[in-house]
Amino acid sequence: MPQDHRPAVSVRILLAGDGGATGGALALLLGLEPGFAVVAQVGRGSEVADAARDRRPDVALLDAVLPDGDGLDATTRLLAEAPECxxxxxxxxxxxxxxxxxxxxxxxxxxxxxxxxxxxxxxxHRCLTGETVIDPALLPPPDPAQPTG
Known part of the structure; x- marks a missing residue:
């Protein structure tokens, strides 16, 4: 009888957001993804660093706007506690x-x-290999005055 096997090593993920896109639905979707495990989910930026220290995630998905601050401050605090994340x-x-x-x-x-x-x-997956990942939709439009290569 076939069995559903999860990989022995999962990518440990921390989610931080106000419950919208980084809330329960995303946690559920990522938890169903082979090789992913959501190990912590917090709703406030002030909780991110403690969760990272306690749960040691490989990747943190942080909402850029959190109820008690912004994701940039939370990123700085998280990396102070878990620099490998x-x-x-x-x-x-x-x-x-x-x-x-x-x-x-x-x-x-x-x-x-x-x-x-x-x-x-x-x-x-890309960020775990050392890549920088910027959604093209978030990049500024090219300057028409600049020559293209």
Whole structure:
């Protein structure tokens, strides 16, 4: 009789958000993904660093806007507790300079929070290989005055 086997080693994921796109539905979807395990889910930025220290996630998916602050501050605090964790920020809009600020805070990527689930899964895998992952929808439009290569 066939059995459903999970890999022996799972990517440990921490979720932080206000319950919207980074809430229960995302936790459920990621938990069903082969090789992924949601090990912590918090609703406030002030809870992120403690959860990272206690649960040691491989990847943290943080909402760029949290009820008690922003994901950039939470990223900095998280990385102080768990420097080996990769942080992907999720945002609903491409605010000017957000990608640069996210990378400066230590995040390895910035994604649209309501993007396709498959893109998020690919981004998690990519960031674990050391890639920087920025959703093209969040990049500024090219400057028409600049020559293209």
């Amino acid at each position: 990769r942080v992907l920020l999720l945002t609903g809009s491409g605010r000017p300079g957000l990608a640069d600020r996210a990378l400066a805070a230590g995040a390895v990527g910035l994604l649209v929070k309501d993007g396709p689930h498959e893109e998020l899964v690919r981004a998690v």
